[in-house]
């Protein structure tokens with residue numbers, strides 16, 4: 001990474017402030033801090049009025065709601081009596097004015113391109129919706145989606161929403177094991193998938209994974225397979241049907257299912273601090289209102305924007321800010337299938353130049369990777385169409401923020417660093433680009449109606465400047481409603497720290513201006529290259545290997561990925577440490593979960609340091625992993641014993 005003058009600024013002493021450019025602010029939806037403050041005060045004073053007004057503005061309701069919020073902590077119901085349909089709000093309501101406007105501009109990794117207008121997208125969605133019905137999918141049934149980043153991924157989500165089926169997207173980088181674990185938990189009946197997708201010039205073998213998973217998915221009745229990479233599609237059994245064949249004869253008219261506001265929309269699995277991923281459940285009305293609103297305000301959408309969020313639909317960012325948010329707002333959204341540097345280091349900038357993208361929303365890990373590649377690949381392209389930049393997924397270091405602003409944004413585009421989570425459904429803490437002065441590395445301030453607060457474990461407000469735990473102390477429309485199939489876990493995970501208040505799992509502090517600075521997870525969740533992983537998940541994968549006795553996985557700070565995974569492993573009798581075994585174990589984790597979970601470093605130890613009560617001393621291991629203590633490739637029992645003795649009362 002090029003040494004920069006900005007490196008000397010640590011996050012704690014960051015003093016630079018960037019006010020919204022005047023020309024930007026003049027045309028923005030929210031154009032001043034006074035306006036922001038007024039909205040914030042209104043929302044705090046009368047949340048029912050504030051959210052009720054927003055809900056009526058953002059959505060078409062087939063039946064109106066009377067009750068804005070029914071809050072029986074920790075359970076919320078929003079816009080209770082209302083009925084709506086999210087596919088209708090994304091498609092039908094635009095047809096009068098935007099039928100021929102591009103909804104999706106798609107570019108495959110090999111360079112193939114496709115554009116779908118709102119009219120065409122609507123036709124595709126209705127046909128697939130009818131096809132799903134023909135397979136027996138009914139309101140409330142769960143449908144799995146395991147697709148590459150192709151338009152059909154959006155079509156699949158919208159088709160489910162249209163008929164009231166609950167979708168559960170599984171990221172295409174997840175393995176067969178991870179797929180069947182999630183599909184079984186959701187009790188999915190139908191799976192929409194493809195023969196493969198393109199990534200780094202190679203085919204991701206989605207269908208192969210599905211075939212391996214199928215015998216372990218007892219609830220799965222049908223698998224619909226899209227042809228994306230193969231010239232011929234070989235379907236190996238009676239449960240498999242070709243997408244084209246199934247959809248081709250279907251009618252392009254499908255009456256939307258008008259669902260209750262609290263009807264489940266999707267389940268998305270995310271990592272927690274135990275081994276089993278959590279099925280985060282979002283419902284229709286509240287999620288839709290806040291997704292639509294935050295997309296327009298935070299990205300300051302305009303009719304002629306060409307908006308590009310680079311996230312995969314397998315993550316919540318892809319749900320809210322690739323598919324639902326932009327489409328509800330009727331803008332044109334870019335969908336890119338592949339890797340950021342395929343075939344060359346300038347693929348992103350090439351896409352921005354060719355499509356004249358106006359908004360880019362991506363992750364700090366990608367920005368840091370681009371920084372390493374230097375400015376040359378960027379300079380080759382005309383990025384003058386860009387007017388706004390967004391960041392999401394992990395804290396962005398001030399240096400990467402400055403590079404993003406200066407090199408990608410040419411110093412003229414506001415940068416919005418957006419803090420939120422799978423569970424929050426939508427952006428929670430973020431600048432509003434026409435109003436909020438930004439500071440590199442800070443997500444700035446909570447959006448109107450969002451009561452984000454930094455508290456200690458007793459619930460006291462932590463003084464400005466000091467670190468504490470980040471809570472959301474009042475309900476908001478797009479909050480998760482439960483952990484699918486495990487209502488106790490919902491309460492235990494999010495509402496046990498302080499009763500009735502949502503605990504985010506993040507640490508944070510505010511500065512003298514009340515700006516939020518996120519400090520990372522305080523639980524056993526790590527953020528690897530913007531992907532959330534539970535260390536316990538990786539540990540269970542490791543101990544499932546025949547050679548492993550015990551494993552402890554911790555995060556270590558990494559320049560590129562934010563956090564890298566380090567696994568401490570003890571072996572069963574009769575097995576000896578070797579480099580070959582390290583490779584085997586890393587590959588094993590890749591098979592059990594997916595490549596994103598593969599440890600960056602495996603260290604063999606003779607034993608793991610434990611407290612007297614038998615708890616693994618993770619903080620000690622984190623220090624060792626970070627090279628703060630006992631460095632070296634293998635960590636001996638002696639090293640750890642000595643350290644453990646020193647730290648006995650500490651963990």
Ligand code: WT7
Pocket residue numbers: 270315316317391392393394395396417418419420421422423443504505506518520521527530531532
């Ligand atoms: C965790 C949520 C939000 C969609 C993508 C990730 C971290 C997310 C930021 C940010 C600092 C951030 C938090 C959070 N995180 N955005 N702008 N600044 N940290 O969703 O997989 O549910 O992960 O990502 O630690 O808890 P997710």
